[in-house]
Amino acid sequence: MDITPGRPLGRTGLKLSPIGFGAFKIGRNEGIKYRDGYELPTEEESASILNHVLDLGVNLIDTAPAYGISEERIGRGLKARRDSFVLSTKVGEVWEDGEGRYDFSAEAVDRSVDRSLRRLSTDRLDIVLVHSDGSDLEIRRRERRYWDTRAGRVTMPSPRARWTSV
Numbered sequence: 462m463d464i465t466p467g468r469p470l471g472r473t474g475l476k477l478s479p480i481g482f483g484a485f486k487i488g489r490n491e492g493i494k495y496r497d498g499y500e501l502p503t504e505e506e507s508a509s510i511l512n513h514v515l516d517l518g519v520n521l522i523d524t525a526p527a528y529g530i531s532e533e534r535i536g537r538g539l540k541a542r543r544d545s546f547v548l549s550t551k552v553g554e555v556w557e558d559g560e561g562r563y564d565f566s567a568e569a570v571d572r573s574v575d576r577s578l579r580r581l582s583t584d585r586l587d588i589v590l591v592h593s594d595g596s597d598l599e600i601r602r603r604e605r606r607y608w609d610t611r612a613g614r615v616t617m618p619s620p621r622a623r624w625t626s627v
Contacts, residue, residue, distance in 0.1 A: 475547055475587060481521030482514045488524070488531025491559055508538035515539070515546055523582075525592055527549035527561055527572055536582030549588035550577045553600070563594040
């Protein structure tokens with residue numbers, strides 16, 4: 462099976478496969494909203510899953526700092542294939558010591574981008590989403606400041622690129 466990438470993401474210049482891979486379940490299994498728990502895959506299993514996803518033609522990998530060790534696993538498992546997929550992560554929520562915490566300050570967003578770049582073993586992020594806690598209006602008020610803090614580290618293929626909440 463091959464899912465051929467090619468659906469444009471607005472005017473960004475990015476072309477995405479019709480489906481993406483959400484990497485939550487390769488990185489976190491505590492504090493989850495699923496009725497039944499699950500075991501995390503091993504490091505080797507995670508790398509195999511990630512590479513198989515790309516081999517199938519899925520070219521969007523979505524993660525977040527709140528997804529536990531997901532970013533690190535993507536960084537290790539797909540480092541050699543970085544140019545073959547679109548990488549999406551999030552800012553605003555972190556998962557530490559078994560708890561989720563939100564911080565949308567420019568400093569926290571900047572720190573989050575730096576940490577994600579390091580954990581993902583990459584020099585660029587293709588998509589950065591805001592991991593919303595429901596305060597979307599306040600987040601939007603800070604939108605311009607967010608872009609200013611990350612100049613050069615987040616791919617902005619279009620001057621129309623914007624932050625959006627999820």
